[in-house]
Amino acid sequence: MHALQQQFWSVREYLSPVLRESKFKEHGRITPEEFVAAGDFLTYKFPVWSWEKGDASKARDYLPTDKQYLVTRGVPCLRRATSLVYTDADEEAERLLSFGDASGAGNEDEWVETHAGRAPMSDGAANPGVIDDIPDADDDAPHDGGVSSGMQSLSLGKALEETPDLDEIPDMEEDDLEAGDEATAAPKTTQATGTGIIDSSQVEVAKGNLLQVRTYDVMITYDKYYQTPRIWLLGYDENRTPLTPSQIFQDVSADHAFKTVTIEPFPHSASLQAASVHPCKHANVMKKVIERMNSTVVADQLAKNAGPLSPGGKEKKKGWFGRKSAGGKETAQAPGEDEDAFEGMRVDFYLVVFLKFIASIVPTIEVDSTTAM
Amino acid sequence: MxxxxxxxxxxxxxxxxxxxLTSLKIDVLKLSDESVPVRASYTAGRTIKDRETGKxxxxxxxxxxxxxxxxxxxQAPPNAVAATGVFKNYNTIEEFKAADKTALFNKVADEIWEGVKKNRDPSLLNRFLLIAYADLKKYKYYYWFAFPGFVAKAAWEIGGAWKAADVELFGDAMKAIHDDLAKAPKAYFLVRNNEGKTEVASVEKYEEFFAGVPLYSQYIGFLDPSAIPENPGWPLRNLLAYLRALYPSTTALLRILCWRDVELPHPGSGWKSRFGIIEIGVPQETVDPRPSAVGWEKNxxxxxGPRLADLAPMMDPTRLADQAV
Structure with missing residues (x-):
C-alpha cells in the first residue's frame, strides 16, 4: 500500500507543471528558480550548506544539474525532543512569537513556542521517552519478555536497546591485535578542565540530564507538486550508527512524529530512504510567516524613505535579518540591504525562514544555523 | 612532562x-574480494554549545x-581534506572473521612508510583500511576501520599545555592562515610568521621554507579533526613520524598548530585552534626501519572488534511498510 502511494506521489509530481510565476508572497510557494536563488543565498551566507548533484539518473531538469538539492552534514542534536514532554506546568512557558511584526500583538495567527527556556525532564528514568519499536512479525531477535522490554521503555535503557544483538556480531574481538598505546587518547570520562569542552561520547548521567549527541545529515529538496522546499533527515547516534525510524521520531516534536514526518525514498538517490517532513502544510505556514516579515520590511522601508536621505542602508547592513536570541525568541529586524524601496522581503530569505519553521518541528536538531550569527 | x-x-x-557498496557488489565486484580504492574526508573538529548548560x-x-x-x-566537501584508503569486501562472514588483519594492516602501514621514505609524499599519511562483509539480504553491513598511526619509540611530550592558538599567533596572523587555507584546504602545512608577514606552505617544502627562519616563528600545522582541547587529532601522529624520518636533526622540538578554524570565528566566540610545543623523548632515536603502528578502530x-551497520529499518521494504502511516 505504502509502495503504491509512493508510486502515485512520484507520478503526481512528474505530471504537475513546473511553477513559473513568482507567487511566494501570495501563497508561500516558490518556483525552482527562486529555490535556486534562495539556496545560493543560504550557501553564501551559511557555508555549512552546500549544493549537491545527487544521482544523475534522478536529476530534475527544472533545476541546474549541479544544484539539485542542498545538504548540510553532521548537524548536532544534543537531546531527544521526547525529553521535552509537555506538562500543564509548561503553559506559562508558552511564548507567542510574532515573526517580524513586533506591533502585531492580538493577532490570532501568533506562533506559539512552548517550553520556552525550559530544562529537559530532570527525572530521566520516570520518563518513558522511547517510542517502542513497532513489533515485527519476522523479528527473530530473541526478546525475553518482561524485563528487557521493561528496560527499553526507560530512557536509561536506551543504551541497551541501541546495542546491536550480540549474537549477530561476529565474535572476533581481538584485543591482542595491538598492545595498549599510551599515546592514544582514551574517551574522556571526566570533564575537561579549563575550557569546559566535554567530549560527545561522554554521557552525562548526573541529575538525569542525559546527553546523547546524535548528528544528522539534513537535505533540502524542491518538491515540484507542492512547490515548496522539502526537508530530509538522516541520523546517526553517538556511536555513528545510522538511526532507525523510531529513533529519529524521538527527535521530532510529539505533535509531528508519525503525522507529518515519515520515512520515504529520497528523491535524488536510487535506493536511499530518509525521514522527511511532509510538505503539504509548508506553503500555508510560509505564507503567514512571510506576510508578517514583509509588512515590517515594507513599513521599515517606507520609514527609511520618508526620513532624510542618508547612507542608512550601509549602517543597517548587519541587521539584514531577524536573529534568534538564546531563548529562541524572534526579534526580526528589517533587511537593510534592499536597495529598492517597497520591495519587501526578498525571496532569497525564503530558505532561511524555512529553516526556522523546520526548527519548530525538530526542536532539538540544530538545523537553524542562522542562530549562530 | x-x-x-x-x-x-x-x-x-x-x-x-x-x-x-550494494550496487558495486552486485554489478561490478560480484564474487571478487580484491582490494578496491576508497576515499573519505575529514574536516576540522567542531564544538556545539549546549543551550541549556552553556557548555x-x-x-x-x-x-x-x-x-x-x-x-x-x-571531491572532498568544502573545508574538508581527502583521505585515501583500501577497501576489502569479503563474501562470507567466515572469510571476514578469518581475514589476516595483521597482514592487511601492515601492508597499509608499509605503503604509508614507503610514501614517506621514498617519495617524501605526505599525501599518503592519512591512509586507512576498511574491511567489510555485506549481508545484502538482511541489509546488515559488518565493517572494521583501521587508521594506521606510527608509534614514536619515545613518546612525544608536551611542554606546558595546549593553549589557544591566538594567544601565540595574533588575530591578523590567524586570519592570514585562515584565508590561505580557505582557498585550498591542506591536511598538513607549514607556517612562518616572520617580520610581520604570515606565510603558509606545504609540508614538502620544510627545508627551504624554514631556512633562516628562527624557531620561534616556525609552526607545523595540520587540519585537526579533534575538538578536544588537550588532544590533537590522529593525523598529527603520522605527520610527526614523517618529519622525524626526513629531518631528524631539526625536529626534536616542534611548535604545533592544531588548525580547527575552517570558519572565521563568530562574534562573541574566539578562535578554536590550539597551539603547543612538543618534544621527542629521546632525540637521538633512529627511525629505520618502519616504526610499529596502531590504529584499529574500537567498536x-x-x-x-568490528562494527555493525544495520540498515534493515531504513531499507527493508517489509519493515518500511510497517512504518508507513
Missing amino acids: PIVQFAPFSSLVQPAFWHE DVALGCNLTVGGDAFSKDF VQGKL
Whole structure:
C-alpha cells in the first residue's frame, strides 16, 4: 500500500507543471528558480550548506544539474525532543512569537513556542521517552519478555536497546591485535578542565540530564507538486550508527512524529530512504510567516524613505535579518540591504525562514544555523 | 612532562556508502574480494554549545565515508581534506572473521612508510583500511576501520599545555592562515610568521621554507579533526613520524598548530585552534626501519572488534511498510 502511494506521489509530481510565476508572497510557494536563488543565498551566507548533484539518473531538469538539492552534514542534536514532554506546568512557558511584526500583538495567527527556556525532564528514568519499536512479525531477535522490554521503555535503557544483538556480531574481538598505546587518547570520562569542552561520547548521567549527541545529515529538496522546499533527515547516534525510524521520531516534536514526518525514498538517490517532513502544510505556514516579515520590511522601508536621505542602508547592513536570541525568541529586524524601496522581503530569505519553521518541528536538531550569527 | 595523547579517528559511514557498496557488489565486484580504492574526508573538529548548560560539547573526530567513496572524481566537501584508503569486501562472514588483519594492516602501514621514505609524499599519511562483509539480504553491513598511526619509540611530550592558538599567533596572523587555507584546504602545512608577514606552505617544502627562519616563528600545522582541547587529532601522529624520518636533526622540538578554524570565528566566540610545543623523548632515536603502528578502530562496546551497520529499518521494504502511516 505504502509502495503504491509512493508510486502515485512520484507520478503526481512528474505530471504537475513546473511553477513559473513568482507567487511566494501570495501563497508561500516558490518556483525552482527562486529555490535556486534562495539556496545560493543560504550557501553564501551559511557555508555549512552546500549544493549537491545527487544521482544523475534522478536529476530534475527544472533545476541546474549541479544544484539539485542542498545538504548540510553532521548537524548536532544534543537531546531527544521526547525529553521535552509537555506538562500543564509548561503553559506559562508558552511564548507567542510574532515573526517580524513586533506591533502585531492580538493577532490570532501568533506562533506559539512552548517550553520556552525550559530544562529537559530532570527525572530521566520516570520518563518513558522511547517510542517502542513497532513489533515485527519476522523479528527473530530473541526478546525475553518482561524485563528487557521493561528496560527499553526507560530512557536509561536506551543504551541497551541501541546495542546491536550480540549474537549477530561476529565474535572476533581481538584485543591482542595491538598492545595498549599510551599515546592514544582514551574517551574522556571526566570533564575537561579549563575550557569546559566535554567530549560527545561522554554521557552525562548526573541529575538525569542525559546527553546523547546524535548528528544528522539534513537535505533540502524542491518538491515540484507542492512547490515548496522539502526537508530530509538522516541520523546517526553517538556511536555513528545510522538511526532507525523510531529513533529519529524521538527527535521530532510529539505533535509531528508519525503525522507529518515519515520515512520515504529520497528523491535524488536510487535506493536511499530518509525521514522527511511532509510538505503539504509548508506553503500555508510560509505564507503567514512571510506576510508578517514583509509588512515590517515594507513599513521599515517606507520609514527609511520618508526620513532624510542618508547612507542608512550601509549602517543597517548587519541587521539584514531577524536573529534568534538564546531563548529562541524572534526579534526580526528589517533587511537593510534592499536597495529598492517597497520591495519587501526578498525571496532569497525564503530558505532561511524555512529553516526556522523546520526548527519548530525538530526542536532539538540544530538545523537553524542562522542562530549562530 | 605529560605525553601527547592523540584523539583517534572515528569512522562515520553515511548510509549512501552502503547503498553504493550494494550496487558495486552486485554489478561490478560480484564474487571478487580484491582490494578496491576508497576515499573519505575529514574536516576540522567542531564544538556545539549546549543551550541549556552553556557548555561546549565536542563532536567526534570523524572520518566520513560517503556515497561517492568509490567514485573516481571524488571531491572532498568544502573545508574538508581527502583521505585515501583500501577497501576489502569479503563474501562470507567466515572469510571476514578469518581475514589476516595483521597482514592487511601492515601492508597499509608499509605503503604509508614507503610514501614517506621514498617519495617524501605526505599525501599518503592519512591512509586507512576498511574491511567489510555485506549481508545484502538482511541489509546488515559488518565493517572494521583501521587508521594506521606510527608509534614514536619515545613518546612525544608536551611542554606546558595546549593553549589557544591566538594567544601565540595574533588575530591578523590567524586570519592570514585562515584565508590561505580557505582557498585550498591542506591536511598538513607549514607556517612562518616572520617580520610581520604570515606565510603558509606545504609540508614538502620544510627545508627551504624554514631556512633562516628562527624557531620561534616556525609552526607545523595540520587540519585537526579533534575538538578536544588537550588532544590533537590522529593525523598529527603520522605527520610527526614523517618529519622525524626526513629531518631528524631539526625536529626534536616542534611548535604545533592544531588548525580547527575552517570558519572565521563568530562574534562573541574566539578562535578554536590550539597551539603547543612538543618534544621527542629521546632525540637521538633512529627511525629505520618502519616504526610499529596502531590504529584499529574500537567498536561500540569499546573493544577491538568490528562494527555493525544495520540498515534493515531504513531499507527493508517489509519493515518500511510497517512504518508507513
